Amino acid sequence: MTNPAPATLAWFEVATSDPDGAQKFYGSLFDWTFAADGPAASSGMDYRNITASGADAPMGGLFGTGGQVTDHAVFYILVADVEATCADAEQLGGSVISKHLDPGPGAPKFAYLRDPSGNQFGIFTPPAAA
Template identity: 85%
Template sequence: MTNPAPGTVAWFEIATSDPDGAEKFYGNLFDWTFDPDGPGASSGMDYRNIKASGADGSMGGIYGTDGQVPDHAVFYILVADVEGTCADAEQLGGSVVSKHLDPGPGAPTFAYLRDPSGNQFGVFTPPAA
């Protein structure tokens, strides 16, 4: 598996209060499989990595929200510097919704941003190897 280049959409997330239902729907629709040991599993978070049939690795995740946030889907763009990208987005008229610069061992650094039209998306840097 090759690593995606910075500036590319490299991950997506489906946040839902019904992760079992989402897993059944997307699994049957697209022949996806799911790994319940995604990032955050060690902290008790319900996060399931998604893998497409025939793919080398995971491409996204289902996040079980427990109803704590509205259901949504978001795409993530790989960047070299999350904090720098946040500053650049603000300079260009966007806004930072939240930053997670120290999410814990094995988890990526990430932030949620909004473009000037209000569309939310994520940026991330993978955890150090």
């Protein structure tokens, strides 16, 4: 699979304390399919990749939070450099909520940001090809 171009809306995530209910809802509403994410599953995380009907690759994920964080949905923009983009966002009046620059093998570097109006979004850099 090739990666989208930098600055592209490239992923979304639905985080929920009821992943089975969310899977049933979105699967029925949009005919999406769900599959366990290998690296996440091996670490004990409930993370399911979401694929649209007829698509050849996932477009998002469903994160079972276990009630540890508030239910939410967030979009992610692919960037060339997570740290540099965080610095740029702060220069432009945004803020960094959290950075994950060493998430482990096979996982992308990512960060959660807020724009100057307070809207949350994510950025990520795909993991290096093996």
